[in-house]
Amino acid sequence: MSAPLYSLRGVVVGYGEPATANAVLHVPELSIERGSILGLVGHNGSGKSTLLKLLGFLLAPSAGELSFDGRVVDAAGYRAGHLLRRRAVLLGQDTCLLKRSVAANVAFGLKLRGQPVSQAALAEALGLVGLDFVEFGPRSWRELSGGEARRVALAARLALTPEALLLDEPTTGLDRASVGFVQQAVLAARESRGTTLVIASHDVDWLKSCADRVLLMDEGRITGEILGEL
Amino acid sequence: MDYFSEGLSQAVALLLSLDAETFSAVGATASVTALALFASLLLGLPLGFALGHFRFPGRRAARLFVDWMLSLPTVVIGLIVYALLTARGPLGEWGLLFTVPGMALGLTLLGLPIIVSMTATAVESTDTRLTETLLSLGADRWQLLLATLVEARFAMALAAATAFGRIVSEVGIAMMVGGNIKWQTRTITTAIALETGKGEFATGIALGFVLMVVALVVNLLVALLRGRSNGRQGGAQPGGVRP
């Protein structure tokens, strides 16, 4: 068994001085295996989003140690954070589409990385979320329903074939069919590319249907694991 | 008073007869405005981005300063630029007084705060969600700046249009720094001031119509380009993915 993709030790995220006194997240110990799907459930403000931002390198821990791919991420690592963010991609709740066409949105991350953009890659990414490239590719960001936009945003991350994909409430407000497409995409990413996924949601049943493990969070701490038929 | 009808018919006559003096003023207005607007955008966009995006000590003071500059009277800007450019002033060596580039410099001081302030506001209003989106897609610092400005393009087009309106219609700086020299620095607005001073009200109004025509042409061009680059017109609404 290879080293876990993420391992957290004594990690605290807090604000002010000392940060530990105002912690919004406290994770004494957590490992996330490569190619696993980890679910996070909890109420709003339970620390799920903060944990995902931490894993997506949008936040640095105030204290403790975070290792990614077997290496401790130090201050220099965070200064060149875009290199890490190109490997672990977050689809946050606050994520929006760019004011461009659907195709341009999906191609955007590849262009940022200086990677060649092929129509086939864009079509594949859109196909994973159940959108037809010919129909949706040229559409403007304005011409999408909420569910379609959310799926395009997911496709834009899938196109990047990241090592880790971090999804914050990916199914909120989606209809049943869209939820199905998201689930299908998540499983396909893991199956075909070995992507590690961390998914936060308040929909326990849905999480249980696709995740390997589901952790329960409350007040910034991991308080337990939901066991049951997986 | 029949200044209006007289002015309108005179405006048509000036344009149709390709009146050399009028077209010289149109040309001076166009080059001064283009130069000043270009310089304002070149300096103002990065400054506005920095002001709207970064949290740094003194940011509020800087913001206050820029907004304060918006209300600086053009006569005062004209005086300051004159004092800088006069042969005996600190920049006298450059020989810019009573020239088109000199006027453009003065008018840049007018346009710059508009661009900075409106860009900062646009960047601020899109900021948190867009920044997170761009960062999570893997943007580095420069890509973040560039993409944020591209995303704020509608607001920036508005800023540019606003600055254009102020610059093209400005008269105090143009008069003071340009000197209203026939064939050279006489713009449409200073020509209007001259004609009004001479009591030729109808000619003044005619030139006013000419200025409006020029402004309309520019606005139409911008609208055309905007429409083409975007596919359709519309407000700058954030592309929300949240239902």
Next chain:
Amino acid sequence: MRKLIIVLAMLSAFAFASTALAAEDIKIGTTTSTADTGLLDYLEPMVLKDTGLAMRWIAVGTGKALEHGKNCDVDVLMVHAPGAEKKFIEDGFGVSRAEFMFNDFVLVGPVKDPAKIKGRGVADALKAIAAAKASFASRGDDSGTHKMEKNLWKVASLPVPDKDSWYIGVGQGMLATLRIAAERGAYTLTDRGTWIKYEAKDQGKSGLAILSEGDKALLNQYSIIQLAPKCVKIKHAAARKLEAWFVSPAGQKAIASFNLEGKQLFFPNAAK
């Protein structure tokens, strides 16, 4: 955006094309009266033909024109404020002053003439206005006309009444001042050129009329001033050449031939 730039570039090319043919530019700092009357527009082609100089004038108030001269921002001055001009030369900003033409001022006021100044000399007229506390509109902008007016109060041995309620400091150009005088039924001092145009436009409906004219004190002398050599970058030789043309018989004749609404406005008087 690119299209826009191309259009703008074409327009500016048009603007510069019209100047490309011009020979040597000479920047003249002058007062609004020479430009607003159209005198310089009228003389421009003649000067170009005879001397190869393309006159480029910056027409502002006398005070500002002198300031432009002090700062070496123009090549030569063409102004009409003898007192200030002499001081300008004494202070070392100019080296010589050549008188070359004059026009004159007139005292205008309401046709009813409440202060009864019609036909009087200007000093008497001002005394009568002050005594009657009749409204008087002053340019109040430190222009040549304003300087002339202040000087006339001195001639009338009166202080400038700028604190009296009947004395209106307008702070605008001559036409605006005339319009305000007409509305308020006030007296005012104006140069004849502006008056001719004002009257021609107004066709005598304003209720203003010339009440005092021809007094020697009302003559307005124009001169060309050569700037000090410390202005190293300006075109001294061209400035001399311009002055030579204006005092030459050809220049003097040209000035006399200029008229406004059929009336001669400027009278050449260069020293022979």
